[in-house]
Amino acid sequence: MSNIKIQQWLIGIFSVLLIVTLMIVATVEVKKTQGHKAEIDIDKVSNQCIICHEKENIAVKQIDAWEESEHAVMGIGCNECHEAEKDDFDAQRCPESDFLIARHPTPKDCAECHEEQVNEFANSKHAHQFWLLKNADRAILENPIATRHGCEECHNIANMWPDGSVGECDVCHAKHSFDMAVARQPETCGECHVGPDHPHIEIYLESKHGNIFKALGNEWDMRYNTTKNEPIPIEAPVCVTCHMDGNEKQPMTHDVSARLATESQAPWSFRTVWDEEGLGSWEVKRERMESICNSCHAPSFVDMYLLTADLVNLQYNEIRRFFVYWTKKLTANGMIDRLKADGKYYSDPVLIGYDETPEVLMYHSWHHEGRRFRHGAEMMGADYTQWHGIWEIQHNMIEMLTWAAEHGDEEAQIWVDSNDPIKFAPYALYDIPGTAWGISAKANTTPYVYKYDDYWDRIKANVETAYNTGFLSEDQWNLWMKRYDNKEHYLGLKYEADVDSTWNFYKDRNDVDTEAFIKQAVNLELPGKSFYEGK
Amino acid sequence: MRAKEWIKERFPIDYKKFIEINESIFIKEPIPVHMKKWLFAMGTTPFILLPIQIITGILLAFYFMPSPEMAHESVRHITEEVRMGFWIRGLHSWGANLMIIAIFLHMMRVFFTNAYRKPREINWIVGFVLLMLVLTISFTGYSLTYNQLSYWAMTVGTNLVKEIPLIGGFALELLRGGESIGTNTLTRFYTFHVWLLPLIIVLMMAIHIIVLRVHGVSEPEGYEKGYYAFYPTHFFKIILATLFLLSLLSLLAIIYPPGIGVPADPLNTPLHIKPEWYFYSVFLFLKFIPIKLGILITGIAVMGMVFWPFIEPFLSKDEKKRTIISYIIGALTILILIILTLIQTFTL
Numbered sequence: 001m002s003n004i005k006i007q008q009w010l011i012g013i014f015s016v017l018l019i020v021t022l023m024i025v026a027t028v029e030v031k032k033t034q035g036h037k038a039e040i041d042i043d044k045v046s047n048q049c050i051i052c053h054e055k056e057n058i059a060v061k062q063i064d065a066w067e068e069s070e071h072a073v074m075g076i077g078c079n080e081c082h083e084a085e086k087d088d089f090d091a092q093r094c095p096e097s098d099f100l101i102a103r104h105p106t107p108k109d110c111a112e113c114h115e116e117q118v119n120e121f122a123n124s125k126h127a128h129q130f131w132l133l134k135n136a137d138r139a140i141l142e143n144p145i146a147t148r149h150g151c152e153e154c155h156n157i158a159n160m161w162p163d164g165s166v167g168e169c170d171v172c173h174a175k176h177s178f179d180m181a182v183a184r185q186p187e188t189c190g191e192c193h194v195g196p197d198h199p200h201i202e203i204y205l206e207s208k209h210g211n212i213f214k215a216l217g218n219e220w221d222m223r224y225n226t227t228k229n230e231p232i233p234i235e236a237p238v239c240v241t242c243h244m245d246g247n248e249k250q251p252m253t254h255d256v257s258a259r260l261a262t263e264s265q266a267p268w269s270f271r272t273v274w275d276e277e278g279l280g281s282w283e284v285k286r287e288r289m290e291s292i293c294n295s296c297h298a299p300s301f302v303d304m305y306l307l308t309a310d311l312v313n314l315q316y317n318e319i320r321r322f323f324v325y326w327t328k329k330l331t332a333n334g335m336i337d338r339l340k341a342d343g344k345y346y347s348d349p350v351l352i353g354y355d356e357t358p359e360v361l362m363y364h365s366w367h368h369e370g371r372r373f374r375h376g377a378e379m380m381g382a383d384y385t386q387w388h389g390i391w392e393i394q395h396n397m398i399e400m401l402t403w404a405a406e407h408g409d410e411e412a413q414i415w416v417d418s419n420d421p422i423k424f425a426p427y428a429l430y431d432i433p434g435t436a437w438g439i440s441a442k443a444n445t446t447p448y449v450y451k452y453d454d455y456w457d458r459i460k461a462n463v464e465t466a467y468n469t470g471f472l473s474e475d476q477w478n479l480w481m482k483r484y485d486n487k488e489h490y491l492g493l494k495y496e497a498d499v500d501s502t503w504n505f506y507k508d509r510n511d512v513d514t515e516a517f518i519k520q521a522v523n524l525e526l527p528g529k530s531f532y533e534g535k
Numbered sequence: 536m537r538a539k540e541w542i543k544e545r546f547p548i549d550y551k552k553f554i555e556i557n558e559s560i561f562i563k564e565p566i567p568v569h570m571k572k573w574l575f576a577m578g579t580t581p582f583i584l585l586p587i588q589i590i591t592g593i594l595l596a597f598y599f600m601p602s603p604e605m606a607h608e609s610v611r612h613i614t615e616e617v618r619m620g621f622w623i624r625g626l627h628s629w630g631a632n633l634m635i636i637a638i639f640l641h642m643m644r645v646f647f648t649n650a651y652r653k654p655r656e657i658n659w660i661v662g663f664v665l666l667m668l669v670l671t672i673s674f675t676g677y678s679l680t681y682n683q684l685s686y687w688a689m690t691v692g693t694n695l696v697k698e699i700p701l702i703g704g705f706a707l708e709l710l711r712g713g714e715s716i717g718t719n720t721l722t723r724f725y726t727f728h729v730w731l732l733p734l735i736i737v738l739m740m741a742i743h744i745i746v747l748r749v750h751g752v753s754e755p756e757g758y759e760k761g762y763y764a765f766y767p768t769h770f771f772k773i774i775l776a777t778l779f780l781l782s783l784l785s786l787l788a789i790i791y792p793p794g795i796g797v798p799a800d801p802l803n804t805p806l807h808i809k810p811e812w813y814f815y816s817v818f819l820f821l822k823f824i825p826i827k828l829g830i831l832i833t834g835i836a837v838m839g840m841v842f843w844p845f846i847e848p849f850l851s852k853d854e855k856k857r858t859i860i861s862y863i864i865g866a867l868t869i870l871i872l873i874i875l876t877l878i879q880t881f882t883l
Contacts, residue, residue: 003858004757010647010862011574014869015640021873022639025812025880026632030791221800233803 040067045099046077052096066176076113081105089162108165118167120254123275127166131155140339140346141354154192181222186213189239196368198265199388203372203381204239212236226252232295242292249291255279261286262313264374267351267366268320269313271471283473304436307476311430312377312385314466316370318427319393323362324350326400326412330358335407357403361396369393394424421448430466431459433483434490441499444491460484560748565762566769567754575752576776577644580637581669583777584630585740587784589733591627599679601725603718606681607798614795625788631673633784635813638666646843646865649858650753656844658746661739663841668736670813675728677811679721682796687808689716689724691818698830715801809879816875819882840868 042050050063066072071080084091084102092103102109111118121127131151142150157171171191172183182188190201204210213236220234226245234241243259246252257274261282271282279285286306293302330336331349336356339347353359364370369392376384404412415423429449433456434440449455467477488494543550569575598617600609613620642662645651651659678689693716697707712719754760763769810818821829839846851857 002757004755006862007647007755008574010866011644014643014647014866017873018639018643018869019636021877022632022636022812025815025876026629026636027791028880029812030628030793221803224803 042077045079049078106161107167124255184222207380259289309377433487441492441495564765568761569758577641628793629787672732675724686799815879819879
């Protein structure tokens with residue numbers, strides 16, 4: 001072969017090879033950069049649904065949402081979820097075709113692919129039927145029509161379907177995009193976890209967690225995968241980060257009860273026994289939650305924070321005991337009546353009533369203020385523990401005792417007549433020296449109750465009882481004792497003298513302020529009299 | 536005629552001389568007959584693609600913003616909102632890919648026709664430098680899109696620089712403008728991409744063509760001898776090639792428009808990081824051996840290629856033998872590059 005022929009063959013072969021290879025590579029690469037819009041490949045039936053729905057303009061936005069979903073990418077069309085058998089409770093014929101379709105895809109349908117998630121959900125308190133088991137109380141006060149778009153709308157998360165499945169997945173996973181970012185958005189939880197009875201979204205948004213979310217959340221990719229035991233990719237937690245998402249140690253779960261150690265929604269706070277055989281004791285559940293907390297916080301902070309929240313729950317029980325004592329007593333004395341139906345009592349002195357002031361106060365002190373008091377403490381919503389919580393509970397207490405005194409109860413009258421400041425704590429107390437945040441050199445010199453010499457001994461006895469009854473773990477008791485044994489340090493009392501000059505600086509400023517308002521406001525006398533004066 | 540006179544008055548140069556020079560350099564430049572074969576026209580393609588890249592690049596620069604916050608967003612804006620933006624970006628992106636392919640093809644032709652041999656060794660080296668410059672400008676351009684793929688490709692690419700002996704650390708700092716990729720890196724890459732590298736490329740290409748013209752096109756042995764004038768045959772051949780390339784680019788830009796990808800997230804390292812495809816062979820090679828050794832071998836191989844015209848005479852004194860050895864080495868090199876590239880393409 002001549003040299004020219006060899007050259008031509010070599011160049012020819014390698015030109016073709018190079019061009020073909022490099023075009024293949026470049027094309028594959030370009031396709032990768034187009035990652036967002038995947039080709040959608042669905043079966044004929046689903047295709048027909050979409051064609052007709054778009055032609056007739058029926059729920060077309062749902063089709064748009066589905067097109068953005070992972071379902072669409074995976075080729076899961078309408079038919080996979082909306083397929084129905086003839087005898088299915090929700091089977092209906094499409095009026096424009098002969099397709100038999102399921103009106104309501106239920107968790108049973110979702111479980112065909114997402115069995116683990118559906119099972120986890122069904123085992124969680126989200127699926128619990130407590131709202132039906134206990135709803136007789138409110139159902140008499142509320143009108144049925146109000147329940148349709150009222151309580152039912154939220155409690156449908158535990159809907160019991162005729163096919164036996166429980167739940168409503170799209171309560172969080174908004175159909176038909178089923179977008180993880182929507183499910184993760186705190187406001188999605190806040191659709192229900194809002195308002196006076198359990199203002200969880202408000203508490204969250206008030207907390208440091210929520211503040212960071214508000215400031216930086218719009219930069220976070222909320223579609224992250226949390227099933228691979230990888231670090232939490234966002235800077236501060238949203239609701240599901242703590243209650244559902246995984247981290248390096250904890251698996252992701254749809255069982256929101258898996259990490260809850262305290263039942264603090266119920267009339268009494270208690271350690272959870274929910275699905276103990278599946279989830280383990282409350283201590284195991286607490287460990288799960290702490291594992292998530294420890295992604296960001298030091299364990300010592302977490303332990304102290306949660307112990308304090310637990311003591312708030314214990315304190316709530318003592319307040320609750322006070323309200324129960326009084327409603328029971330007032331019922332027994334005939335000052336308040338129970339509701340009756342068909343010759344039987346309908347209401348319960350410790351739960352419902354509504355038509356008389358003490359009953360309403362007792363109910364609110366549990367269902368509204370009592371929860372806010374506890375949940376604020378659990379989720380860093382200080383204002384909810386304080387002003388929306390204990391402050392209102394105490395006012396309920398004053399109102400109840402005043403009502404009882406006005407209606408002739410002697411014990412209540414003695415309370416009303418008492419001038420001792422300690423009357424505002426007519427129940428046993430819990431406490432812990434100091435806070436999780438640091439040492440405050442002055443804050444613990446102010447509470448009135450600290451004047452009692454045996455204050456900390458009484459508190460210790462109460463906390464020890466809580467430990468002995470199993471509400472507190474051994475580690476928690478040891479932590480409490482560590483604080484108790486070093487209370488002068490943790491209460492900051494031993495540093496009181498050290499901060500005298502700082503204290504006096506602010507004291508002087510305060511004196512200047514006081515002088516100013518006395519001069520500007522208190523001592524001000526206006527020459528123009530009130531028009532009402534003398535009428 | 537008045538206009539002509541007017542111009543002549545303002546620019547009193549010797550127009551006859553000008554026309555003569557023009558005729559001798561361009562119009563009547565004698566082109567060897569073998570150049571009528573399309574095979575020998577591959578060197579023209581990068582020359583045609585360069586102005587296309589410059590024009591489309593200028594249009595893209597109207598909208599592009601080189602900051603970590605805005606880079607990806609402005610690419611999205613160009614692609615999704617600016618009128619014909621996706622097309623211009625497609626032409627530019629595919630133009631870059633074609634440029635690299637065209638240079639490879641041109642180099643291969645030069646190699647197998649032994650056109651690099653004495654006295655044209657320097658032009659081979661200039662050409663090789665042009666290849667390196669084009670690879671660098673493509674890398675910087677790809678990085679500017681600032682999506683997850685390009686961000687991490689940029690990380691991998693610049694990390695390699697660190698391994699260069701002695702100056703690695705300094706070079707990395709110089710490239711990135713800091714410890715990690717960020718604002719400074721983007722503005723640096725932008726500066727390299729939009730004027731520094733284009734300027735050098737234009738100058739080098741000018742040198743490449745001047746050297747070519749000074750020597751005259753190399754005439755491989757065995758072809759019919761004879762010449763024809765540059766204009767019109769060869770001139771229109773170039774026009775034809777330009778039209779073909781424009782159509783091909785436009786077609787590719789429409790059928791496979793480059794996507795925008797997911798915005799770069801420095802905190803989220805993807806499972807699989809890759810550089811751009813033209814670095815696949817080197818990238819895959821470096822995966823299998825210790826990085827320092829790998830870079831050393833790659834460096835030696837590149838230097839071998841650069842100085843091939845000077846190395847080749849040492850292979851054998853017999854020119855025929857030398858040619859055969861060259862062909863084998865050339866063919867093996869291309870095959871290895873193709874195989875490594877394909878493996879990396881289809882590996883996650």
